[in-house]
Amino acid sequence: MSQPAAAGRSALSDGEWHRLHPLTPLLRGGLVLVVVIGVIIANLRDRLVQLFLPTFVPQIDPDEYAFEYEGDPIDWVVENNLVLLAGLVLVVVLVLVVGGFYLSWRFHTFRITRDEVEVRSGILFRTHRRAKLDRVQGVNLTRPMVARLLGTAKLEVVGAGADGNVKLEYLSTTNAERVRADILRLASGRSLDAQPAGDGLAGAAALSAAVSQAVTGLIAGEDVGEVEPASVVRIPVGRLLLSHLLSPITVLLLGAITAVIVGAVLGTPWLLFGLLPVIIAFGAFWLSSVFKGLRYSIAPTRNGIRITYGLFTTITEIIPPGRIHAIEIRQSILWRPAGWWTIKINRITGKSLSEGAQDQFTTVLPVGTRADVERVMGLLMPEMAAEEWPALFEQGVLGPQDGDPFTNTPRRARIFALLSWKRNGFAVHTSALLLRRGVVWRTLSMFPFARMQSIALHQGPFDRMLRVADVQVHTVLGPISGRLSTVNRDAALELFAEVERQAALASAADHSHRWAAGVADTDDAEGASLAEEPHPAAGHAPGYTPGYTPGHTPEQH
C-alpha cells in the first residue's frame, strides 16, 4: 500500500454496528482446523497416494497385508456399503463447522460511538462488552505473522479495569489503523465530523482486498498501510544483543553452568543432562526478548506515544497523554561500563493479573544511551523542560554531586542503607515526585502528581529511635515500587504534606482523560510526526515554573 492509510475516518466508526473481517473465524479458529486436517492427512497419507498416484505405490498383495488393513475404517465403510452414509455424515459435520464459523462471525459485531466502544459476540451465550472512551488507557494493534500475511490486524482497546480490554479481532490492516485513529480521536474529546470519510472497506469487499494486500505485503515485506512516524530512538542490533548478554539472568546461568560442570567433573556426570532443558529454556527466552526488541521504535504522535515491538508478531501501542502513572530509569551494574539504561513505566494494562506479567508495554526503552533516555523522557514527561534534563540526569541518575537537590538519608541512619545512603533520596519537582534509589541497580523514579493515588509514611521502633521514616507513594500496579526507606522524619512529614497538596492541585487541574477537548482542531492525521509540537500537557500544576522547588537541605552532622 502506498497511500497513507490513516488519512480520513473509517466507515466503521460511524456509530452503527459493524462486523469484523470475514477471515476472522479462519484466523481465530483456523489453527485448530489446520491441526485436524493435518492429522487426517497424515493418517491417510498412504491411502491418498495410492488413490491419486497408484503407479508410485508397489502393488500390495491383499492376502499378505490383510493383518495391516484389518482395522481400517475406510475399508470397513467400503465393505459394508456405507459410502453414502459416511459421505452424508461428513457433509453434515462440515456444514455444521462452517455454519458455526459463519454464525459466530455474523453475531460478532462492534460499534464505536462518541463515548464508547462496544463489542457483542456469541451465538448462544451473548456477551456485550463496552469500554468508555474517556477511560481508554491505550490502543494497541497486534499483527501476528499469519494475520499479517492476510493483511489483517487485531485491535485492542485497553480499558481501565482488570480484564477490561475490548478486542476487535480481526480487521483489515487499513481499517484497523483508521479505527484506531478514530477511537483515539473520539477519546481525546474531539469529534469525527471534521474528518473526511475514507474509503473504508467493510464486509465482503475486504476479502478480495485482503488477498491483494497480502501479496503486496509479501513482496514489499513492509508494514501494510502504515505511516511510520520517525522513531526518536534507534537500537543497534549489536547493542541489543550485548545488553541481553550482560543481564543478571545470563550471569546466573553462567554460574549455574559452572556449578554443574564442577559437579560433573567431581564425580556426577549425570548432572550435565539436567543442564540441557535449562539452556533450551533460557535460549528461547533470550531469543524471544531479542526478537521483540529488534523492531522497537518509539515516536510521538498527536494522540500520545507510539511504541512498536516485535519481529514476527508486531505490536504497536499508542499510549495517550496522562496514562503513565510512574516512570523509572534503571541501570544494572553490568550495564554501567557501557552507559546503558532502560526505562519502565507503571500503567493500567487492563489485563487480568495472569496476563499482566507478560505485558511488554511496561518497558518503553529496552536499552538506550543517555541521549536516548533524554529523548524518551521528553516524550514521557512533556511537563519537564528539555533544558532541565542534563542537570536532572547528572544529579538524579548519576548523582549525587555538588549542589544536590535531593533530600537524602541522614548520616545517622546510614546503618539502614549501608551502600546507598548517599544516593537514597527524594526531590519534589513541580509536576512530579522524584525518588533516587540504589547503588548497584541505579534507579531514578518519577511519580507525576496528577496520577498519584495516595502517599503513606511508615515508622517502626528502630526508625523512631533514629528519627527517620519510610515514604511510600501508591500508584497503579506495575514494575515500579514507590517505596523510599529511611528518610529524615521531619523531611518525610513535610514531603507528606507537600505531595498531598500537589496531588490535589494537579488532579484538580488535570483534564487528560479528554486530552484534546477544546484544543483547536487542526488537520492531524494520526501517525504524523509531531516531534516539534509539545503534547497537550497532562496535569500541569497551576503556576508552573520549571526547575526544582527548593528542596529540604540535608541535615548536617
Add this chain to the structure above:
Amino acid sequence: MMSTPDPQADPTPADDGMSWVVDDPDTYTELREPRSPNRLVIEPNQWHQLSRKYLTLQLLTHGVILALIIVAGLVVTFVAHVPGIWIPFAAVALLSLWGILILPRQVRGYGYQLRQDDLVFRRGILWQRVVAVPYGRMQLIDITHGPLDRGFGIAQLKFVTAAATSGVTIPGLSQATAESLRDHLIMVAESRRTGL
C-alpha cells in the same frame, strides 16, 4: 499545608471535606500514639476514632479463640500421654494472650482525619502507618459487616483507589457512622472527580 486556602481546590464551601462530624457516643476520644517525640505527627492532629464496641467484639472473638486453644491443649495433653506435648499449645496460647493484652492499645491507635482535600488514616503504635488519599482518587467505598459485626452494630469501611496498595480500611465504625461517612466521602469525591 491545609491552612493555606486555595480557590482552585475548593470552589464552594458546600463540598468542604471537613464538614462531617461523628455522632456516635461510643467513639474513643483519645488517640494512643508512641511517646517518642520522633513519632509521626500529622497536622491538624485531631483524629476521629473507632467505636468502643469494636474492642468488645475483638476481645470476645480473641477470647473464644484463646479458650479453644486451651481446651484443645488440655484434651490433647490428657488423652495422648506424650511428655511435653503441652508446650506448643502453651506457646500459641501465650501469643494469643499477648494479642489480647495489647488489643485495647491497638484499637485506640486507629484514627482518621477528614482534611480539606484528603482523607488521612493512621494505625499502629509500635509500627506506625499513615496514609493520605485525595478525595478525588476514590473509585468506590466498600462497607462490610459480618454476622457478629451486625450483632454489635459495627461495620468496616474500605476506601478503594486505583492503587491496590493504598490500603485504607477503617475497621470498627458504628454502622450509622460508616454509612454517613460513606455518603459524605462520595459527595465530596464527586466534586473533585478526575481521571485515574
